[in-house]
Amino acid sequence: MSDPTTEKATWRSKVGLAEMLKGGVIMDVVTPEHARIAEEAGAVAVMALERVPADIRATGGVARMSDPKIIKEIMAAVSIPVMAKARIGHFAEAQILEALGVDFIDESEVLTPADEQHHINKHAFKVPFVCGCRDLGEALRRIGEGAAMIRTKGEAGTGNVVEAVRHMRAVMGGIRRLQSMSEDELMAAAKEMGAPYDLVVEVHKTGKLPVPNFSAGGIATPADASLMRQLGAEAIFVGSGIFKSSDPPARAKAIVTACTYYDRPEVLAEVSEGLGEAMFSIDVRKLDDQDRMASRGW
Amino acid sequence: MSETIRIGVLGLQGDVEAHCDAVIRTGQAVPVVVRDRDELAAVAGLILPGGESTTIGKLLDRTGLGAAIAARARSGMPIYGTCAGMILLATAICGSQQPRLGLMDIEVERNAFGRQVDSFEADIAAPRFGATPLRGVFIRAPYVRRAGAGVEVLASYETRIVAVEQGRLLATAFHPELTGDLRVHAYFVRQCMGAVSAPQIG
Numbered sequence: 001m002s003d004p005t006t007e008k009a010t011w012r013s014k015v016g017l018a019e020m021l022k023g024g025v026i027m028d029v030v031t032p033e034h035a036r037i038a039e040e041a042g043a044v045a046v047m048a049l050e051r052v053p054a055d056i057r058a059t060g061g062v063a064r065m066s067d068p069k070i071i072k073e074i075m076a077a078v079s080i081p082v083m084a085k086a087r088i089g090h091f092a093e094a095q096i097l098e099a100l101g102v103d104f105i106d107e108s109e110v111l112t113p114a115d116e117q118h119h120i121n122k123h124a125f126k127v128p129f130v131c132g133c134r135d136l137g138e139a140l141r142r143i144g145e146g147a148a149m150i151r152t153k154g155e156a157g158t159g160n161v162v163e164a165v166r167h168m169r170a171v172m173g174g175i176r177r178l179q180s181m182s183e184d185e186l187m188a189a190a191k192e193m194g195a196p197y198d199l200v201v202e203v204h205k206t207g208k209l210p211v212p213n214f215s216a217g218g219i220a221t222p223a224d225a226s227l228m229r230q231l232g233a234e235a236i237f238v239g240s241g242i243f244k245s246s247d248p249p250a251r252a253k254a255i256v257t258a259c260t261y262y263d264r265p266e267v268l269a270e271v272s273e274g275l276g277e278a279m280f281s282i283d284v285r286k287l288d289d290q291d292r293m294a295s296r297g298w
Numbered sequence: 299m300s301e302t303i304r305i306g307v308l309g310l311q312g313d314v315e316a317h318c319d320a321v322i323r324t325g326q327a328v329p330v331v332v333r334d335r336d337e338l339a340a341v342a343g344l345i346l347p348g349g350e351s352t353t354i355g356k357l358l359d360r361t362g363l364g365a366a367i368a369a370r371a372r373s374g375m376p377i378y379g380t381c382a383g384m385i386l387l388a389t390a391i392c393g394s395q396q397p398r399l400g401l402m403d404i405e406v407e408r409n410a411f412g413r414q415v416d417s418f419e420a421d422i423a424a425p426r427f428g429a430t431p432l433r434g435v436f437i438r439a440p441y442v443r444r445a446g447a448g449v450e451v452l453a454s455y456e457t458r459i460v461a462v463e464q465g466r467l468l469a470t471a472f473h474p475e476l477t478g479d480l481r482v483h484a485y486f487v488r489q490c491m492g493a494v495s496a497p498q499i500g
Contacts, residue, residue, distance in 0.1 A: 003456055005421035005431075013417040016313075016437045016476050020348045020382070023311040042357060044311060044350040079394070079408060080350055081438065103414035103438070126415045260310050260357060261333065 011148070014128035017081065017103065018149035018212040021045060021235050025225070025256050026214075028052050028239040030070070032077035038242070041252030045081040045103070047237070048074040053110045053157030054240035054279065057291070063111045065093040068100055075101065083130070088297045089115025091124075098127045104149070105129050107142075109296035110156045110239070119297065122146030132216065134167045134294055136174025137193030140203070141298075143211055144196040150209055152233070153294040154217015157240050159281030161218045163294055164228060168215055172232045178204045217294065220245070220278045222258030222271050229262035246276035303491055306332040306341030308367075310357040312349020312382060316475040320483040321345070327487045335366045343376040343490030346383025346399075348437065348473050351408065354382055355397035364399055371401050376466040376493050378486040384462075384469035385440050392443060402464050403446025410441045410458070422472065424453035424461055427481040434460065434472035441471050466493060 024044025029035045035046050050066040051059065065086055075082045081103035086093035088107055093114075097105050107120050109132050122129040123146035131142035132153035139150045152171065154164030174193070178200060181189060190200040202210055215233030219225055220241040228236055236259050238252075245251045254271040261267035289295065307317045309331035318329035332338050344367065346354070358364030371377055379387045386398050390405035411418070417438060421431035434455065442459035445451055453461035453470075460471040466489060474482040 003420055006418050007420070008418045009415060010419050010435075012435055012476060013419060013437055016348075016435055016473060017414055017417065019313040019316060019476065020350070020437060022313060022315070022349070023309070024350060024353055039352060042353045044353050080352060081414065098415065101413045101415060128414065256353070257357070257360070 009126035014148040015211050017128055018130070021081070021149075021214075022212055023260060024235050025252075025259050026083065026235065026237045027242055027252060028237075029074060029243070032073045034243055034248075035074045035077045035082075037249050038252055039078045039080050041249060042256035043080060043252065044235070045083055046074065046078060047083045047085065047106065047239075048102070049085065052240040052243060053293070054159070054244050055157075056110060057157040057293075065090070065097065065111070068096065071097070071100055071102065085111055086120070087111040088113040089118050089120060091120045094120055094125060094129075098125055102127065107131050107147075109153055109293045113296050119145050122148075130214070132294070132297065133171065135170040136178070136203070137195045138298065139171055139209060139213075140193070140195035140199040143199055143209070147211065149212050149214060151214040151216040151237055154215070154219070155284050155287070156217045156293050158218050158284055158287075159220040159241060159244075159279040160284050161220070161224045161227065162284055164215050164217045164219060165231065167217075167294070168228060168231045168233060171209070171213065175203055175207060175209070179207050219255075220281065221275075222254045222268055225255050225258045226262040226268050229259060235259065240279050244279035251275050251278075303327045303487065303494065304330050304341045305487060305490060306330050306338060306344040308344060308346050308354070308383075309333045310361075310363075311353045312347035313473070313475060314347050316473075317345050317347050317380075317483075320475045320480060321487070324480050324484045324487050326484065327490070333363075334361070335363065338363065338366055338370065342494050343378070343486065344370070345486070346377060346379035346386055347475075348381035348383065351382040351385035351398075352396050355386055358386070358399070359397040364397065368399055368401060371399070371467070374466060374493055376468070376486065376489045377401070378468040378482075380470050380473050380475065381437065381439055384442075384471055387467060387469050390444075402462070402467050402469060403449055404442045404462055404464075404469070405444040406440045407443050408440050409438050411436060411439055414438055420455055422453050422455060422460065426452045426463070427485055432472075432474060432479060432482065433477050434470075435476045436460075436472050439471045
């Protein structure tokens with residue numbers, strides 16, 4: 001480019017893409033056909049995967065970045081942004097995804113972590129990252145490493161929204177607590193939360209996360225989408241919830257409408273009607289600790 | 299101007315909050331999030347935010363809000379579209395049949411600068427908004443491939459048209475709402491005030 005004022009991949013352009021996804025639904029897809037169904041239903045983006053979380057859970061073993069071939073086929077099939085997942089700490093997978101030209105990388109606990117101590121230094125990349133969190137401290141640690149979007153972890157592949165609710169309440173409650181503190185209490189709060197001090201100060205002043213705050217992990221119905229939006233999520237990820245249900249196109253479309261009209265029960269009642277069976281779901285209390293994806297990463 | 303003017307921000311999907319903040323900070327208008335016909339009826343002008351044009355277009359179709367907006371535009375309501383908003387205003391979209399409002403005589407190309415890794419910022423000279431250039435934030439941005447005879451080109455990036463005006467319709471491929479520079483929003487608010495005092499023209 002010859003224009004001397006041009007700057008690529010600025011922080012503002014990374015967080016900006018997350019801003020553009022607000023109010024929308026990001027859907028997990030495993031084939032180009034799924035991707036087209038998602039786009040047709042009104043998804044703002046798709047997550048290109050080899051297997052949805054419910055299948056990853058069922059299959060076991062090490063879950064890795066998807067085959068680039070699948071990601072490229074999905075990128076070619078739709079005009080909306082395409083995201084893909086890298087393992088926690090696996091910066092080489094992230095480098096490959098960036099080279100493929102994906103629009104967002106999810107450094108995800110749904111895959112088997114590659115590093116139990118360090119997450120990816122996301123500032124080193126041109127492509128923006130989204131990371132999961134269970135509370136405000138975890139969210140601010142990931143933002144400190146360069147995440148341009150935060151989502152709740154929830155418990156992926158369960159069709160059970162309870163963990164997403166727990167994590168969103170923890171994040172929003174944490175923000176309200178910081179807001180009510182006096183300035184001289186903030187360093188102690190930063191120490192206790194294990195969060196970067198400057199970000200703690202910023203949240204204290206603004207009353208919100210420095211980047212968009214989305215929700216993921218167990219959302220299966222239009223009502224779940226509405227619940228998470230009302231609790232503070234600015235957009236919704238639906239993983240297994242759509243393509244593991246009995247009527248994916250209808251459910252996808254209904255969740256899109258529910259995300260926009262999340263605070264209008266009469267609209268939610270209308271779109272919730274006759275959607276068929278939701279995905280097979282799991283009582284999270286019956287999961288062994290080692291089967292919980294949310295506890296991966298810190 | 300004893301009464302503060304109300305500016306709608308289409309609230310189906312996208313960076314609605316950033317536009318509402320920009321409208322508030324002009325100090326000349328109050329933002330109203332528009333998701334149905336009643337809310338649309340209460341505003342003097344409408345901003346179409348950035349977001350996914352396919353998502354917003356489908357929701358405009360499904361809710362019937364698109365037809366209502368087009369009718370208001372034909373009777374002179376000013377509209378300002380950013381990025382996805384520009385795509386929705388265009389009559390023609392290269393290689394796509396996606397739903398749109400189709401109000402401006404322009405043909406746009408989506409994702410014209412590449413994927414997200416190619417998103418960028420640059421200074422954009424646009425004398426209509428003042429002598430100092432705007433800082434254009436381009437995110438998977440479109441540009442105007444063809445502008446009709448009645449369309450005024452307000453700014454270009456290198457050789458590509460990125461800001462246009464046709465009567466009371468304004469569109470930018472970039473996002474002033476992400477920069478804190480209020481000049482484009484202040485200009486649009488003034489256009490809306492003018493339209494309220496002269497409703498028949500347009």
